[in-house]
Amino acid sequence: MTIPVKPFLPVPPPPLPRRITVEEAADTLGVHVCTVRRWIKDNKLSGWHVGPSTNSRVVLDAAEVAAYPRPMNDRARTFARRIPR
Numbered sequence: 001m002t003i004p005v006k007p008f009l010p011v012p013p014p015p016l017p018r019r020i021t022v023e024e025a026a027d028t029l030g031v032h033v034c035t036v037r038r039w040i041k042d043n044k045l046s047g048w049h050v051g052p053s054t055n056s057r058v059v060l061d062a063a064e065v066a067a068y069p070r071p072m073n074d075r076a077r078t079f080a081r082r083i084p085r
Contacts, residue, residue: 019059022047028065036060044068 025045026033040047040058045068049056 018062019048019050020062020065022058022060025060025065029068029070 020028022033022036022040026036029036036045037058039045040060045060045064047058047060050059051057
């Protein structure tokens with residue numbers, strides 16, 4: 001009695017991380033585009049230049065942006081000041 005052998009199927013490579021623009025990251029985080037660019041400059045977020053040097057764009061990893069802690073908006077900041085500590 002022979003045991004049927006399944007054909008070998010190669011494992012697909014892992015998907016590439018999704019990249020988003022600085023503008024999309026700013027919308028996701030609820031901050032200004034300049035703030036995202038400053039965070040990249042201060043190494044709080046990592047960004048990559050994509051495209052030719054004369055017209056390059058900066059892209060970020062979408063998972064890293066989603067995991068980045070959200071800054072407090074003005075209303076939450078005002079409420080936090082009123083709580084006695």
